[in-house]
Amino acid sequence: MIEQVPVSPLDPRIGRPLEDLDTPTLLLDRAASDRNLAQMAAFFRDRSAKLRPHFKNHKCVTLAQRQLALGAVGMTCAKLSEAEILVEHGIDNVLIANQVVGAIKCERLARLALRAKVSVAVDHIEQVLAISRAATTVGSTVFLLIEVDIGMGRCGVSPGQPAVELARRIVDLPGVHFAGLQAYEGHLVNVLDRAERTTRARAAMQQAVETRRFLEVARLPVGCVSGCSSATYDSTGAMDGVDEVQAGTYATMDRQYQRLAPEFEVALSLLVRVISRPTSTRAVLDVGVKGAGAEFGVPSIRDFPEAQIPVFMAEEHTVVQPSPDWRIGQVLHLIPSHACTTCNLHRELIVHENGQVVDVWPIEASGQLT
Amino acid sequence: MIEQVPVSPLDPRIGRPLEDLDTPTLLLDRAASDRNLAQMAAFFRDRSAKLRPHFKNHKCVTLAQRQLALGAVGMTCAKLSEAEILVEHGIDNVLIANQVVGAIKCERLARLALRAKVSVAVDHIEQVLAISRAATTVGSTVFLLIEVDIGMGRCGVSPGQPAVELARRIVDLPGVHFAGLQAYEGHLVNVLDRAERTTRARAAMQQAVETRRFLEVARLPVGCVSGCSSATYDSTGAMDGVDEVQAGTYATMDRQYQRLAPEFEVALSLLVRVISRPTSTRAVLDVGVKGAGAEFGVPSIRDFPEAQIPVFMAEEHTVVQPSPDWRIGQVLHLIPSHACTTCNLHRELIVHENGQVVDVWPIEASGQLT
Numbered sequence: 006m007i008e009q010v011p012v013s014p015l016d017p018r019i020g021r022p023l024e025d026l027d028t029p030t031l032l033l034d035r036a037a038s039d040r041n042l043a044q045m046a047a048f049f050r051d052r053s054a055k056l057r058p059h060f061k062n063h064k065c066v067t068l069a070q071r072q073l074a075l076g077a078v079g080m081t082c083a084k085l086s087e088a089e090i091l092v093e094h095g096i097d098n099v100l101i102a103n104q105v106v107g108a109i110k111c112e113r114l115a116r117l118a119l120r121a122k123v124s125v126a127v128d129h130i131e132q133v134l135a136i137s138r139a140a141t142t143v144g145s146t147v148f149l150l151i152e153v154d155i156g157m158g159r160c161g162v163s164p165g166q167p168a169v170e171l172a173r174r175i176v177d178l179p180g181v182h183f184a185g186l187q188a189y190e191g192h193l194v195n196v197l198d199r200a201e202r203t204t205r206a207r208a209a210m211q212q213a214v215e216t217r218r219f220l221e222v223a224r225l226p227v228g229c230v231s232g233c234s235s236a237t238y239d240s241t242g243a244m245d246g247v248d249e250v251q252a253g254t255y256a257t258m259d260r261q262y263q264r265l266a267p268e269f270e271v272a273l274s275l276l277v278r279v280i281s282r283p284t285s286t287r288a289v290l291d292v293g294v295k296g297a298g299a300e301f302g303v304p305s306i307r308d309f310p311e312a313q314i315p316v317f318m319a320e321e322h323t324v325v326q327p328s329p330d331w332r333i334g335q336v337l338h339l340i341p342s343h344a345c346t347t348c349n350l351h352r353e354l355i356v357h358e359n360g361q362v363v364d365v366w367p368i369e370a371s372g373q374l375t
Numbered sequence: 376m377i378e379q380v381p382v383s384p385l386d387p388r389i390g391r392p393l394e395d396l397d398t399p400t401l402l403l404d405r406a407a408s409d410r411n412l413a414q415m416a417a418f419f420r421d422r423s424a425k426l427r428p429h430f431k432n433h434k435c436v437t438l439a440q441r442q443l444a445l446g447a448v449g450m451t452c453a454k455l456s457e458a459e460i461l462v463e464h465g466i467d468n469v470l471i472a473n474q475v476v477g478a479i480k481c482e483r484l485a486r487l488a489l490r491a492k493v494s495v496a497v498d499h500i501e502q503v504l505a506i507s508r509a510a511t512t513v514g515s516t517v518f519l520l521i522e523v524d525i526g527m528g529r530c531g532v533s534p535g536q537p538a539v540e541l542a543r544r545i546v547d548l549p550g551v552h553f554a555g556l557q558a559y560e561g562h563l564v565n566v567l568d569r570a571e572r573t574t575r576a577r578a579a580m581q582q583a584v585e586t587r588r589f590l591e592v593a594r595l596p597v598g599c600v601s602g603c604s605s606a607t608y609d610s611t612g613a614m615d616g617v618d619e620v621q622a623g624t625y626a627t628m629d630r631q632y633q634r635l636a637p638e639f640e641v642a643l644s645l646l647v648r649v650i651s652r653p654t655s656t657r658a659v660l661d662v663g664v665k666g667a668g669a670e671f672g673v674p675s676i677r678d679f680p681e682a683q684i685p686v687f688m689a690e691e692h693t694v695v696q697p698s699p700d701w702r703i704g705q706v707l708h709l710i711p712s713h714a715c716t717t718c719n720l721h722r723e724l725i726v727h728e729n730g731q732v733v734d735v736w737p738i739e740a741s742g743q744l745t
Contacts, residue, residue, distance in 0.1 A: 027479040027745050061690065083691045103691060104650040106661065106704050109397040128651055131703045159687070159694055160651040160659050191689075280474040281498055281530040289530050291476065295719050296744045300664060317529070319561075320431065320715055321453045321473060324529055333501045334476050345690055349665050349720075352742060372722060372742060374666045375397050 016365045023360055024336050028278040029292035031351040032338070033366070035358050038068070038256060038272035045238065045255050045269075046075035054242055057081045057100060057231065059253030063348050064370035066094045068256055079122070081231075081251040085110055086373035089117055094369070097121040100150070100231065102187055102251060104132055104160060110375070111139035115180070118145035126152040126187045128162050130174050133181060140180030148184040149175055150231060153216050155209040157192040164212040165219055172225045185229035185248070186220075188213035194236040197264060203240035210237075214246035236265040259344035261301040273347070274307060274338040276355070277323070279331045288328035290337065293321040297339065298346025304339035386735045393730055394706050398648040399662035401721040402708070403736070405728050408438070408626060408642035415608065415625050415639075416445035424612055427451045427470060427601065429623030433718050434740035436464045438626055449492070451601075451621040455480055456743035459487055464739070467491040470520070470601060472557055472621060474502055474530060480745070481509035485550070488515035496522040496557045498532050500544050503551060510550030518554040519545055520601060523586050525579040527562040534582035535589055542595045555599035555618070556590075558583035564606040567634060573610035580607075584616035606635040629714035631671040643717070644677060644708040646725070647693070649701045658698035660707065663691040667709065668716025674709035 018026060049056045058072040061083040069080050069091060079098030082088045088099040098121060105114050105125050117123050118140060127133050127149050140147045151168050154161030162168050168186065175183040190209045196202035210232065217227045231249035233242040242250040254262045257273035275297055281289040297304055303315045309329055317324040323339070331337070341347040348354075352371050356364040388396060419426045428442040431453040439450050439461060449468030452458045458469040468491065475484050475495050487493050488510060497503050497519050510517045521538045524531030532538050538556065545553040560579045566572035580602060587597045601619035603612040612620040624632045627643035645667055651659040667674055673685045679699055687694040693709070701707070711717040718724075722741050726734040 025478075027477060029744050104659075104661075106648050106650040107397060108395075128653055129703055132650075135704075154653060158657070158696075159689065159692055160653055162653065278476050280476040280502075283498055283524055283530055283532065287528070289474075291474075292744070294668075294670060295716060298664075319529065322529055326528075333499055334505075346665060350742065351744070372720065374399050374662070374721070 018355065018362045018365060021362050023276060023357055023362065026276055026355060026362070028276050028336065029296045030276050030355050031347065031353070032274045032276050033257065033354040033356050034272040034274070035356045035363060037270040041255050041258065041269045041272060042071055042075055045252060046077070048238065049250070050076065052243065054247050055249055057249045057251055058256065059083070059102070059251045060087050060091060060370065062253030062345050063257050063354070064368045064373070065348070065354055065366050066090065066369045067366040069096060072256065078249065081253070084373055084375060085113055085117070086375045087370045088123060089113065090370045090373065092117055092121045100124040102126055102189070102231070104128060104152070105136065106132055108135070111135045112143070114147060115139035115143045115145050118147045119143060122148065124148035124150055124184055126150050126160070127171070128152045128160050130171060133171070133175055133178065137178040137180045146180060146182050148182050150185050150187040150229065153186055153188045153213050155188045155190055155212045157189060159191070161188070164216045168216045169219055169223050169225065172220055176225065183225065185227045185231065186213055186217060188230065188232040189234070189251070190232065190237060190241060191234070194234045195261070195265065202236065206237045206241045207244060210241040210244055210247060214244060217246050235262055235269070254344055257344045257348070259347070260305050260340045260342045262344070271340055273344050274340055275304065275347070277337050277339055279333055279335045279337065282331070282333055286327040288325045288331050290323040290325065290339070291321070292323055292339065293319045295320050296350050297341045298343035298350065299341070300346060301342035304341045307338035307340055309337070388725065388732045388735060391732050393646060393727055393732065396646055396725060396732070398646050398706065399666045400646050400725050401717065401723070402644045402646050403627065403724040403726050404642040404644070405726045405733060407640040411625050411628065411639045411642060412441055412445055415622060416447070418608065419620070420446065422613065424617050425619055427619045427621055428626065429453070429472070429621045430457050430461060430740065432623030432715050433627050433724070434738045434743070435718070435724055435736050436460065436739045437736040439466060442626065448619065451623070454743055454745060455483055455487070456745045457740045458493060459483065460740045460743065462487055462491045470494040472496050472559070472601070474498060474522070475506065476502055478505070481505045482513070484517060485509035485513045485515050488517045489513060492518065494518035494520055494554055496520050496530070497541070498522045498530050500541060503541070503545055503548065507548040507550045516550060516552050518552050520555050520557040520599065523556055523558045523583050525558045525560055525582045527559060529561070531558070534586045538586045539589055539593050539595065542590055546595065553595065555597045555601065556583055556587060558600065558602040559604070559621070560602065560607060560611055561604070564604045565631070565635065572606065576607045576611045577614060580611040580614055580617060584614060587616050605632055605639070624714055627714045627718070629717070630675050630710045630712045632714070641710055643714050644710055645674065645717070647707050647709055649703055649705045649707065652701070652703055656697040658695045658701050660693040660695065660709070661691070662693055662709065663689045665690050666720050667711045668713035668720065669711070670716060671712035674711045677708035677710055679707070
């Protein structure tokens with residue numbers, strides 16, 4: 006059971022129908038999101054691998070707390086500033102799944118590790134040395150996961166011996182603890198055919214598992230191999246040797262992941278208004294790319310499949326043409342193509358059930374970039 | 376002369392070299408921006424048309440105040456919430472260059488008009504009636520510009536008679552004042568060839584000027600025709616019958632406008648760090664599309680023309696390949712392709728001169744969507 010966060014009596018929008026809200030505003034269908042959270046939690050209940058949801062998806066502490074209440078072992082973050090916000094809110098086990106570089110950041114990281122178990126990805130001894138120095142200065146220990154590049158071509162050492170060499174350096178240093186490996190099959194999570202995605206993602210992740218064996222043969226114990234996504238939790242996330250799954254988007258879903266993991270429901274939408282009907286076949290909506298992440302295409306329009314192709318999205322406008330016979334002032338629900346960047350553009354989630362606002366959850370980490 | 380805003384002694388970053396800053400962070404070269412502001416102000420000093428800079432570019436009140444101090448007649452905004460922020464900061468003449476729709480917004484608009492001269496674009500009698508009712512209720516007057524579609528295919532009535540018909544309705548209503556026309560040649564501002572852009576943009580804007588004449592013949596006085604951009608200020612902005620120029624990007628500039636209006640300097644940049652060198656030819660930087668508006672392409676890298684093509688931009692990463700021989704921790708300046716969406720992703724501008732931080736200006740309207 007998800008513990009219900011008490012409804013704040015202070016926000017005058019609570020209890021109002023959605024149609025009364027100012028627009029554009031970001032909505033979360035609580036029942037749908039709850040079902041997503043419960044379904045993913047159930048998948049991991051009897052497995053050796055554990056769920057460490059990715060905070061970068063929703064950036065909302067309340068949602069993170071609900072994920073943890075259902076058994077998640079901790080949260081994954083993209084940025085140190087996201088981890089700081091989680092720890093400020095009492096969440097004491099965070100993984101920053103990226104490299105943390107620079108004197109200011111290393112000091113922030115070392116201080117954060119005084120208050121929580123903080124893990125971070127590394128792929129070079131220079132990152133490790135800087136973190137070790139900072140942690141030693143403040144008297145904390147930072148847990149390090151060596152990132153292995155399993156084909157995405159972004160960060161990470163090559164699989165196998167390079168990870169062993171870096172791990173050997175880490176275990177000799179103060180202020181840092183070699184905790185395992187991180188590997189993300191990000192180049193494959195968008196493969197639409199699920200069987201093909203499973204085969205290719207498992208082959209990619211197998212390189213991380215083999216690297217784990219290399220390390221163990223070298224007597225470098227691997228506490229954790231962490232990776233995967235909402236599109237691969239049931240393939241790579243179910244492999245022997247994979248310990249933690251960093252799924253994020255399943256909590257909110259979006260148009261892109263709806264195609265990849267249709268077992269989860271789209272809980273996130275943008276409430277928008279028709280602001281102009283310049284012609285009988287054109288409608289203009291009051292949101293653009295400043296309010297809707299469009300990296301994976303323009304949004305779709307809920308309940309209007311025939312108008313699935315807004316022809317143009319500007320900074321503050323979405324132009325639908327040809328459009329249904331909408332009236333000026335009519336509200337619509339857009340399904341953004343990319344939940345992660347959409348949540349980053351908003352400061353709160355309007356939580357609804359049965360067409361009414363039931364709560365307002367701040368998106369505490371919106372705009373956190375450092 | 377631009378009046379220098381006093382430097383806040385409170386921010387510990389002031390006086391520090393840029394290399395010491397945490398990253399990613401948004402920088403403004405004050406001298407370059409000042410030259411841009413002065414140059415645009417000089418262009419309009421002896422013209423009948425006046426400058427009404429677009430706040431949506433930088434969303435920073437300090438920059439707006441500097442534009443006004445140089446002679447701008449007021450500010451243009453994209454959103455009512457931006458206008459509210461400007462009025463809260465004492466700026467008393469604002470144009471919302473978009474349609475404002477919905478009961479909550481109409482009431483906000485009407486109340487704002489109690490405190491400042493507020494103009495707004497309309498293109499349908501339904502918008503007008505709602506604003507008239509709201510303004511009558513609170514006892515204010517909202518100034519209305521009829522938007523004319525001069526070819527962009529977004530909002531706006533057709534040129535000519537439709538504007539006359541809507542103006543006739545407006546002049547009979549309480550709480551609203553027919554103030555003129557708005558017309559934006561947005562479909563042409565990105566035409567790279569300047570002579571072609573000038574010819575086509577003037578032909579487009581001529582439709583607004585002719586609509587003005589239609590209205591005047593019908594004894595509907597047109598107080599103002601407002602439109603244009605930083606790429607057309609010197610063409611459509613210099614036409615007889617055009618009164619206000621809504622140029623925005625010239626204040627900060629970006630990679631896209633650098634090609635369109637190279638007489639202005641790129642004052643905006645993103646300070647980023649190299650966080651990973653996974654191979655000898657690949658570098659990964661600590662910003663992605665959550666921190667850099669990329670609608671017009673990936674950013675360029677200042678001082679490194681040979682690396683102008685980062686191959687991939689993810690949410691939090693920019694991957695440069697092949698990359699120069701950068702070291703982990705090295706800071707770089709990215710020139711974003713789109714200043715307007717980039718400023719919207721940040722909360723402050725780090726203002727610098729000669730490699731040092733000289734001030735920190737909040738981006739008060741960052742994330743304002745309603």
